Amino acid sequence: MFQATRRRLALWYTTITAILLLFFASGVYLYVRSTLIERVDDTLNHVVEVVRRSLVIELIDPHSEGGPLRVNIEASFRGNQATTEDDRIDIEWFSPTGELIWSTLEQPLDVPLHPNSNGETVRAGRWGSGGVGEWESGRGREDGKSGGDQEDREMRANKTLSSPPPSSTHPPIYPSPQNSLVLRQITQRIEVGHSVLGYLRVSHPWFEVTKPSREFFVDLALGIGAMVAAVGAIGWFLSGLAMEPVRESYQRLKQFTADASHELRSPIAVIQTNVQVALADPDPDPQSLLQHLRVVERLTRRLGRLVDDLLFLARQDSGIVQSRWRAIALDKLLQEVIEEQQTLSAEKGIQITLTVLPPNSIPAVSPSVFLDDQPDGRAAIALVPSQSPSDLWTLTADRDQLVRLFTNLVGNAVQYTPAQGQVSLELQRVGRVGGYALQVKVKDTGVGIPPDAIPHLFDRFYRVDPARSQTSNSGSGLGLAIAQAIVQNHQGQIQVESELNQGTTVTVTLPQREEGTG
Structure with a gap:
């Protein structure tokens, strides 16, 4: 009985602790994941600002002041190329009508143009080595961070904008459902006054969020598992300590019940014997009857004292005295x-x-x-x-x-x-x-x-x-x-x-x- 109760107590300790840890770990995981997404979005927004400030805007007709404007692609995106790093940031420039004009990607993304300055997660086709396809390698940056610091964002933005023109030495692999990747993108409309010059889209590999999130999830799972096991062992130990007074009280109660039964049984048996002997005598002697009555009276007083003592102790234990x-x-x-x-x-x-x-x-x-x-x-x-x-x-x-x-x-x-x-x-x-x-x-x-x-x-x-x-x-x-x-x-x-x-x-x-x- 006590072992079963101890197991139930330990199980309750472990279950409640596991539930609390699960809620806590879920909150921490969601907080860390949202922080990683915010850092990626900060990096993309910073790149957008850097690119926007570096755009060379000129008149379509140099001899016509106040005429329509355009972006000089050669001067604005001079010296940019696709790199082979896993945490690369790619830039795409679209015309006001949504046509892709310039990109650091080897092959255009199969993603429709959707202006969004808050950041969105999209799934795009995956292409061959040396281009966007290597983003799915999962290596990421060695420090596992997504570039939330100002200095890191500037370094990555300058690296993206200061490399040679894109190389086309790698043959493309056209996208398919089995060959895709997930990107975090920000698309911003570039306009001067009421004139739209084009659209700038900046993309970042999503594994910068998924990889550290996955690693953090594994660490949390292992930590929670270890803590639940430790709590189970501690719960078993504490339940043993909690049950010890109950066990002692139960043993004392058993002993008390046995002793009280013995103390009550003995005089009752003697009283019963004396009464039976007195009743069984067909011609009772008055002196013999008197002797039996004295024994019964003496044992009755003893029983009265015993019952009185037991009642006193019972009231004292229950606190009703x-x-x-x-x-x-x-x-x-x-x-x-x-x-x-x-x-x-x-x-x-x-x-x-x-x-x-x-x-x-x-x-x-x-x-x-x-x-x-x-x-x-x-x-x-x-x-x-x-x-x-x-x-x-x-x-x-x-x-x-x-x-x-x-x-x-x-x-x-x-x-x-x-x-x-x-x-x-x-x-x-x-x-x-x-x-x-x-x-x-x-x-x-x-x-x-x-x-x-x-x-x-x-x-x-x-x-x-x-x-x-x-x-x-x-x-x-x-x-x-x-x-x-x-x-x-x-x-x-x-x-x-x-x-x-x-x-x-x-x-x-x-x-x-x-x-x-x-």
Whole structure:
């Protein structure tokens, strides 16, 4: 399931990136192509201007002033010939009636005369070597550019206008559909006043655009292919990272479901067994029935606590817990928690003490709360009045949650401490970034916790079975998980330090906040 989801994520990453790259590359390609066309048109326009300025215009009748004008072909186009270079520019001069008079081409182009000063792309017949036919060789200029710079345009225009007359040593090959070339042309009408002197047509090979465009297209395709492959690999890696928390959450959910099912199944099975045994006895003994009912009642209370814990954790995870924030005196709250634990601690002869340390970390004599054995076997609480201001131990919190937090911690300490042991609580105000916090340490002299088990203490349903098998059968393994959830809800911290056969210390740090915040 996770591999299929990972493949889908990687595929989506790759597909979306490929589409974005395709749009980007298309825009870049069209921009580069249009730029190449503009540079070719600039070159042709520059050639037209150079040729137009070099035309020698004279009167048809030298003795008649104001008569009709003409262009002196010999003087205007003296020293021009067709060259054998691939990026050549050819010039054609037409009469006012559209007849070809002079051309650098060996053979006339099979292209109708169409005045156009903006540039147009036409397909013409292809002729033999040495003439226009060599434009289709595809070699182009070595730098792959079309002459957009002013200096380059002038050099090419002067080269076109300063070569010897055309040579006719190459026999023509007449155009055919299989023997054609594409040209970029500009045709301009030359006129003086209202008198048309003729038409000037300048042609440039179109491969100056197609060749670099084709090369650029190949480069873009290779680049996009490489980038898509890289994105696919990166997408596979990132999808793995994205799926890892989901995988861990899924595994935790499976484990949680299995543990919860086990915790619920065991007491339910025992309850069912006791009820079946009681019902199966045709002549039930009242004492036997009472024993069965006690077992059922005890297991029912256990199930109630377990369900209550599960509901609390579920609400905490979903964020629907509505905390009731108010000012609480933490020292008094801890005294109440100790009073509630006196029955169990008295049975085991465990002494519980509460020591309030002043802010300078020097132990104070007061207040001190401790449980001491009395002649009747019960524990009594002795209080010494505090000499510290009461507001030092006040914080804004949810009282019910804090009672549950410290009840769990003190109850665990009492449960896993041998008889005649000690459980001590220390309350201190400490400084921290952004203000002050109240720190509570719950220490016991119990069996301790193995080092390798400490990182898992806050996992749900986790028990340190090897060290506590004899005393852990009454818990569900949710106490510390609930404690951690409560501390996190109060934006605090909880830490556990322990040594085997020496004891355990749980440190809870809760920030002091303004009342009404949470």
